[in-house]
Amino acid sequence: MGDADRSRLGVGMVGYSFMGAAHSHAWRTAPRFFGLPWDLEMRVVAGRSADGVRAAADRLGWQDATTDWRTLLDRDDVGLVDVCTPGDTHAEIAIAALEAGKHVLCEKPLANSVAEAERMVAAAERAAERGVLAMVGFTYRRVPAVQLARQLVADGRLGQIRHVRAQYLQDWLSDPATPLNWRLDKEKAGSGALGDIGAHIVDLTQFITGEQLTGISGTLETFVTERPVATEFSGLSGTAGTETGPVTVDDAAVFFGRMTGGALATYEATRFAAGRKNAIRIEVNGSGGSIAFDFEDMNVLHFHDASEPAATAGFRRIVVTEPEHRYVGAWWxxxxxxxxEHAFTHQVVDLVEDLAAGRQPRPSFADGLAVQRVLDAVERSSQQGGGWIALT
Amino acid sequence: MGDADRSRLGVGMVGYSFMGAAHSHAWRTAPRFFGLPWDLEMRVVAGRSADGVRAAADRLGWQDATTDWRTLLDRDDVGLVDVCTPGDTHAEIAIAALEAGKHVLCEKPLANSVAEAERMVAAAERAAERGVLAMVGFTYRRVPAVQLARQLVADGRLGQIRHVRAQYLQDWLSDPATPLNWRLDKEKAGSGALGDIGAHIVDLTQFITGEQLTGISGTLETFVTERPVATEFSGLSGTAGTETGPVTVDDAAVFFGRMTGGALATYEATRFAAGRKNAIRIEVNGSGGSIAFDFEDMNVLHFHDASEPAATAGFRRIVVTEPEHRYVGAWWxxxxxxxxEHAFTHQVVDLVEDLAAGRQPRPSFADGLAVQRVLDAVERSSQQGGGWIALT
Amino acid sequence: MGDADRSRLGVGMVGYSFMGAAHSHAWRTAPRFFGLPWDLEMRVVAGRSADGVRAAADRLGWQDATTDWRTLLDRDDVGLVDVCTPGDTHAEIAIAALEAGKHVLCEKPLANSVAEAERMVAAAERAAERGVLAMVGFTYRRVPAVQLARQLVADGRLGQIRHVRAQYLQDWLSDPATPLNWRLDKEKAGSGALGDIGAHIVDLTQFITGEQLTGISGTLETFVTERPVATEFSGLSGTAGTETGPVTVDDAAVFFGRMTGGALATYEATRFAAGRKNAIRIEVNGSGGSIAFDFEDMNVLHFHDASEPAATAGFRRIVVTEPEHRYVGAWWxxxxxxxxEHAFTHQVVDLVEDLAAGRQPRPSFADGLAVQRVLDAVERSSQQGGGWIALT
Amino acid sequence: MGDADRSRLGVGMVGYSFMGAAHSHAWRTAPRFFGLPWDLEMRVVAGRSADGVRAAADRLGWQDATTDWRTLLDRDDVGLVDVCTPGDTHAEIAIAALEAGKHVLCEKPLANSVAEAERMVAAAERAAERGVLAMVGFTYRRVPAVQLARQLVADGRLGQIRHVRAQYLQDWLSDPATPLNWRLDKEKAGSGALGDIGAHIVDLTQFITGEQLTGISGTLETFVTERPVATEFSGLSGTAGTETGPVTVDDAAVFFGRMTGGALATYEATRFAAGRKNAIRIEVNGSGGSIAFDFEDMNVLHFHDASEPAATAGFRRIVVTEPEHRYVGAWWxxxxxxxxEHAFTHQVVDLVEDLAAGRQPRPSFADGLAVQRVLDAVERSSQQGGGWIALT
Structure with a gap:
């Protein structure tokens, strides 16, 4: 940031699709509900299509538009680059931005391979020495109910963790007629359900428990190997054409593992769970209690306190909308x-507070790499038929 | 609007507390996600405290601030006045704005008395002849699940309506130590739970069924008649001082009624339902099926189709987040x-589309008056010990 | 019981339909799971059809069968008469049995009118002086979750009761083609939904809160006034013929009331709630907490403890199957x-323990009369259009 | 059965603890609610303690008691032997009974090892040639909601199965102070959570889908390796003494597998899921729809029909208590x-109907062996660190 006025943070965003819309809303909204240490300025959005990026800038509220993301690096009025592109470009953009002295917020998964992620971590470490900081966007950490789950574990309310049970269930590919999109292309997406949604539950379970996976055994599956080519596409849905093309990623991933504290953990990520739309389900059982969360009812956390007398013990349905709950006091x-989208707004709040305080924001690129290593281990385990892969 | 450029709608808002924050977010956000026929400009916010209104303007994103709401009426750049004040000032502000040729969005309940509401309806009718339109803010109509409920009834999926079961349950007054605020002052609020939250379920049930109440019998109750005076207040919570003062409104209202199509309807509104935070629960049973809704799980509508074979019939948990559902396609x-707050954004979308088309937006002031008449009947029934009051 | 061996209780049952089957199972099963103070002997069942009662005796496990219930009164081996007939015969049979020195278990509602119920109470009081005891069968009191609800209130966990919210929702008459049966005949049944199922929620709410209704205002409705005559009937379902006949009872009842401690109570009983099969829903809100119960999930009680810190407060889903819960230790x-049917078995257990101890079993006939007075008040309020009826 | 009167089936039961009580209730109750082709006679119960078995006979309703189960084989009035002992004695008793010409109902798991199970299958096959039939007691198949799940899959309502997700969660060992019992002793129980409860979900998922597991990868865990020795024990709970002893079985098992139709299946069985009492959760996702079941709400099946229009699609909460549902018409x-315990009664009904018709009852010993092979594969996979074990 050099000697620029630190009371302002100019933001440049790369990519303007689903994630771009969510991030834009967050940059716009955070200062309206939260008292931020810095002013935010939505300077410029970058994208490949000149018409598309111009329209996106107008709709999403960015001052400028450009088809060359590298121009962001040269602008003094841009202090942070927000990377909202598919995973195959994360490493290039994020590393360049960090080297140009820009803070970076990079969407998850951090990269499409462990090697790329390692290069990004190295770049982030070099940048951090100069006060330039990087964060990866595991946004679901910022859901108030997830924060409460983390807090309960950290406060010891669950005791020793014995079981972690995580599922991320969607169904938008359940119909074989759903057309191809970049998320089904290994070149762009790196992997399928594993990296797109499995990454979230790996991160969430490590975040909530404060523990790391020490090894896993898993398998991947592609149920539908050929799909229509989309003629147009928006969000997660598109219009099918008559051509077909190959699906080069996994449709579903299942794996189990062990955590540093000895817990058994099970994971499932799929886009073929008919009727489940965005069911991120996390359960943790400990010697002192349990928590259960389902994103389809995202304002609620279920908590069982095993120290209650048996006659009145039970999972409490906590509606996580009290002023005592993190982030919530600023809202309703x-x-x-x-x-x-509130989680994206909270992400901006946390990030800006950390940047202003000169603190490393979390999840860091190193946290993102840890997730990447788990994903990579699942792929290797699957290739060898389900055997154990230790994570160092 | 005179000969002003109709492609722009300048908005002036009166009041900047809880509702003001929600409305501001909506004016700011609607154009970012929806293609609106007019551009929106957040021109000016009015409030009684000079410091307060200036700070609110900055935080909420209004260009100007004023302590005199009447100045809004003189501004050519203000085409709509958004009334977010307590109910005792609705009539004065809304009527003056309509007479000044400004469209009006007025928070609910429409007024604190039937007489006021009638004057507002008269003013709205006069204004409508000049193309100046008024709407009342029964925002919960804009929740996608509520829209789906309305659609299912309108499509005949519930057949003849036999039962309506409506509860609005909160608990923020359950603790006698919770301090006084304007919502407990009959002068400002008109009534207590009845007008504040009972009004919503009266409107919602009439909206969803497309029927009107033809009569009611009910009773009101004030459980805690004296409370501490608040020394400061924000949202629904405040800090108690040592003085106390009287509660001059109802803490809870229960009533039953009959609807134009013959249905029996029951209502309960309370702020003393310990553990229920904002539970707007609506159930409708018809000869062809049933629906059930609870705002504490606001993205879900439960629907039972009685024409299903008995072996597989049951309430479906519809996650109302599909592109097929009203408003939802614009989001995620x-x-x-x-x-x-999304319902407020949808309210802006519907209102601006109606204004641009020259259509009467709904709920109209007349719809608001219909609700007011029900509230008034409940008060009269309660005064006479629960007898039947016919609604014409 | 005279000088008979008190270690045995011979039972004679009148009626062998739905309730008769449930009671027979209970008499048969109670001694197998619970240590009872007396042995039970299923001596004789009485019914109007010679063939029917003989077959019922064989199927349900009774030693003898008779078409004349009065013969039970003469048998020395019958110490208790279990009245499972429609309400119009309760008074005659129960009073005769008590006068003959037989203990009585009488199905609910106690009678079809207050006058009959008063005569039954008088007979029970006279009999009690001779050690002959009477109980009315409000069986749902014996559901473990209901017992826990009662316990929590009695222990003061809910503080002062402010709201009672009770619904008994069924849908077996929702289809106008469902044929007539005795439950739709005022002569036999006394009333419709009001007495059949409304009686249960009146009793349950008074039992759980330990309070009485002091007055009510209500209304009754018959949605379908003419139905096919059934050619055969079993349980709650029958086969329709081509003739039709009038429905002479209410299809639904709604009423609200006040309780001795100042609580507002709302009630709804209907057989027209499409999709609800046997939804007995009871909610109680107090200054210290709340409970919620739904018989469609009968092993669960939801309990909110308002003294919990706000961040972790919430309704607990208590699975009421612990040995600490009443009755449960004897099972699984x-x-x-x-x-x-377990509630019927528990009813036998409680009854036999009370009889052996010479204690008045509850609910007594006086408790049954109290319910009857509420039902009567609802009918009178309905006749006069919903006005308040005080209960002394 | 020789030339005995086939209208009677005399039953002899071995073991009278938890399972013995449940089976006794079923033998006693089935003829009271269902029209059975044969009369049932509860002839004799066998157990090791003379006093214990005599008391059990009285309490549970058996005519005779014996301490020598082999005497059952010599009795002409015993046509079926019901084996309710721990798994280490199943093979010996069941094989002897079959060889003596007695039908056999044997509790699950079939045996403690594949070798034993294979011997039992061979014995059952030899016996079947003589019309003597054997069944294994995977009772949960007889829950009406499970039957409906099976029916929906068999009717093609789920299309091609893609995911099976099965968990059996209990928490009675979560407290390290819970004492040892035979279920924690490898000699008696064979395995821990794996065989006791994991066996059920393996059987249920194969039953519901009609598919078999073709291979698995899994791991076992013992969280608490030393526990107090119980001084007395009843049901699943006991009183701890001061001595401790080793836990020689698994506390939890997790594994994933693939099914004959290509589905991915995940399994978890544990007694350490704090707050979950008997949560048998089964979910199946197919190309045409999904089902979800949780035994903690055992009368309900959730069913999603993917062919519904998106706007009204959702998981239906089917209350499986209609006459159209299997078994249910006989009840309430x-x-x-x-x-x-109803599932045990249904088991008797199905078994007796099959025996009377000379049909092989299911699940057969061969079905039990198939489950045993899965359990064995999980143990072997765990020993080798989670690798794939093919099931032939």
């Missing part, structure tokens, strides 16, 4: 629930 | 739920 | 739920 | 739920 009265 | 992929 | 390990 | 009206 109790019971007035939050939605999906 | 399926399963990525919306929150409380 | 935790989580192995009970069913509908 | 809709919504009057069944409990745990």
């Amino acid at each position: 009265p109790p019971g007035h629930g939050l939605g999906y | 992929p399926p399963g990525h739920g919306l929150g409380y | 390990p935790p989580g192995h739920g009970l069913g509908y | 009206p809709p919504g009057h739920g069944l409990g745990y």
Whole structure:
């Protein structure tokens, strides 16, 4: 940031699709509800299509538009680069931005391979020495109910963790007629359900428990290997054409593992769970209690306190909308629930507070690499038919 | 609007507390996700405290601030006045704005008395003849699950309606130590739970069924008649001082009624339902099926289709986040739920589309008056010990 | 019982339909799971059809069968008469049995009118002086979750009760083609939904809260006034013929009331809630907490403790299958739920323990009369259009 | 059965603890609610303690008691031997009974090893040639909601199965102070959570889908390796003494597998899921729809029909208490739920009907062996660190 006025943070965003819209909303909204240490300025958005990026800038509220993301690196008024592109470009953009002295917020998964992720971590470490900081966007950490889950574990309310049970269930590929998109292309996406949604539950379970996976055994599956080519596409849905093409990623991933504290953990990520739309389900059982979360009811955390007398013990349905709950006081009265995009707004709040304080924001690129190593281990285990892969 | 450029709608808002924050977010956000027929400009916010309103303007994103709401009426750049004040000032502000040729969005309940509401309806009718339109903010109509409920009834999926079961349950007054605020002052608020939250379920049930209440019998109750005076207040919570003062409104209202199509309807509104935070629960049973909704799980509608074979019939948990559902296509992929404030954004979208088309937006002031008449009937029934009050 | 061996209780049952089957199972099963103070002997069942009662005796496990219930009164080996007939015969049979020195278990509602119920109470009081005891069969009191609800209130965990919210929702009459049966005939049944199922929620709410209703205002409705005559009938379902006949009872009842401690209570009983099969829903909100119960999930009680810190407060889903819960220790390990008929078995257990101890079993006929008075008040309020009826 | 009167089936039961009580209730109750082709006679119960077995006979309703199970084989009045002992004695008793010409109902798991199970299957095959039939007691198949799940899959409502997700979660060992019992002793129980509860979900998922596991990868864990020795024990709970002893079985098992139709299946069985009492959770996702079941709400099946229009699709909560549902017509009206032990009664009904028809009852010993092979594969996979074990 050099000697620039630190009371302002100019943001440049690369990519303007699903994630770009969510990030834009967050940059726009965070200062309206939270008292931030810095002012935010939505300077410029970059994208490949000149018309597309110009329209996106107008719609999403960015001052400028460009088809060359590298121009962001030269602008003094851009202090942070927000990377919202598919995974195959993360490493190039993020490393260049860090080297240019720009803070970086990079969407997950950090990269499409462990090697790329390692290069990104190295770049982040070099940048950090100069006060330039990087964060990866595992946004679901910022859901208030997830924060409460983390807090309960950290406060010892669950005791020793014995079981972690994580599922990320969607169904948007359940119909074989759903057309191809970049998320089904290994070149762009790196992997399928594993990296796109499995990455989230790996990160969430490590975040909530404060433990790391020490090894896994798993398998991948592609149920539908050929799909129509989309003629147009928006969000996660598209219009099918008459051509077909190959699906080069996994449709589903299942694996189990062990955590540093001895817990058994099970994971499942799929886009073929008919009727489940965005069911991120996390359960943790410990010697002192349990928690259960499902993103389809995202304002609620279920908590069982095993120290209660048996006659009145049970999972409490905590509506996580009290002022006592993290982030919530800035919004509405109790019971007035939050939605999906609030987590992105909270991400901006946490990131800006960390940047202003000169603190390393979390999840760091190193946290992202840890997730990447788990994903890589699942792929290797699957290739060898389910055997154990230790994670160092 | 005179000969002003109709491609722009300048907005002036009066009041900047809880509702003001929600409305501001909506004016700011609607154009970012929806293609609106007009551009929106957040011109000016009015409030009584000079410092407060200036700070609110900055935080909420209004260009100007004023302590005199009447100045809004003189501004050519203000085409709509958004009334977010307590109910005792609705009539004065809304009527003056309509007479000044400004469209009006007025928070609910429409007024604190039937007489006021009638004057507002008269003013709205006069204004409508000049193309100046008024709407009342029964925002919960804009929750996608509520829209789906309305659609299912309108499509005949529930057949003849036999039962309506409506509860609005909160608990923020359950503790007698919770301090007084304007919502407990009959002068400002008109009534207590009845007008504040009972009004919503009266409107919602009439909206969803497309029927009107033809009569009611009910009773009101004030459980805690004296409370501490608040020394400061924000949202629904405050800090108690040592003085106390009287509660001059109802803490809870229960009533039953009959609807134009013959249904029996029951209502309960309370702020004393310990553990229920904002539980707006609506159930409708018809000869062809049933629906059930609870705002504490606001992205879900439960629907029972009685024409299903008995072996597989049951309430379906519809996650109302599909592109097929009203408003939802503009937001996120399926399963990525919306929150409380989205309904305010949808309200802006519907209002601006209606204004641009020259259509009467709904709920109209006349719809608001219909609700007011029900509230008034409940008060009269309660005064006479629960007898039947016919609604014409 | 005279000088008969008190270690045996011979039972004679009148009626062998739905309730007769449930009671027979209970008499048969109670001694197998519970240590009872007396041995039970299923001596004789009485019914109007010679063939029917003989077949019922064989199937249900009774030693003898008779078409004349009065013969039970003369048998020395019958110490208790179990009245499972429609309500119009309760008074005659129960009073005769008590006068003959037989203990009586009488199905609910106690009678079809207050006058009959008063005569039954008088007979029970006279009999009690001779050690002959009477109980009315509000069986749902014996569901373990209901017992826990009662316990929590009695222990003060809910503080002062402010709201009672009770619904009994069924849908077996929702289809106008469902044929007539005795439950739709005022002569036999006394009333419709009001007495059949409304009686249960009146009793349950008074039992759980330990309070009485002091007055009510209500209304009754018959949605379908003419139905096919059934050619055969079993349980709650029958086969329709081509003739039709009038429905002479209410299809639904709604009423609200106040309780001795100042609580507002709302009630709804209907057989027209499409999709609800046997949804007995009871909610109680107090200054210290709340409970919620739904018989469609009968092994669960939801409990909110308002003294919990806000960040971790919430309704606990208590699975009421622990040995600490009343009755449950005699059955299965935790989580192995009970069913509908278990409450009848518990009723036998409680009754026999009370008889052996010479204690008045509850609910007594006086308790049954108290319910009857509420039902009567609802009918009178309905006749006069919903006005308040005080209960002394 | 020789030339005995086939209208009677005399039963002899071995073991009278938890399973013995459940089976006794079933033998006693089945003829009271179902029209059986044969009369049932509860002839004799066998157990090791003379006093214990005599008391059990009285309490559970058996005519005779014996301490020598072999005497059952000599009795002409015993046509079926019901084996309710721990797994280490199943093979010996069941094989002897079959060789003596007695039908056999044997509790699950079939045996403690594949070798034993294979010997039992061979014995059953030899016996079947003589019309003597054997069944294994995977009772949960007889829960009406499970039957409906099976039916929906068999009817093609789920299309091609892609995912099976099965968990059996209990928490009775979560507290390290819970004392040892035979279920924690490898000699008696064969394995821990794996065989006791994991066996159920292996059988249930194969039953519901109609598919077999073709291979698995899994791991076992013992969290608490030393526990107090119980001084007395009843059901699943006991009183701890001061001595301790080793836990020689697994506390938890996790594994994933593939099924004959290509589905990915995940399994978890544990007694350490704090707050989960008997949560048998089964989910199946197919190309045409999904089902979800949790035994903690055993009267309910959730079913999603993917062919529904997106706007009204959702998991239906089917209350499986309609006359259309298997077994249910014999019990109570809709919504009057069944409990745990009903499945045992249904098991008797199905078994007796099959025996009377000379049909092989299912699950057969061969079905039990198939489950045993899966359990064995999980143990072997765990020993080798999670690698793939093919099932032939």
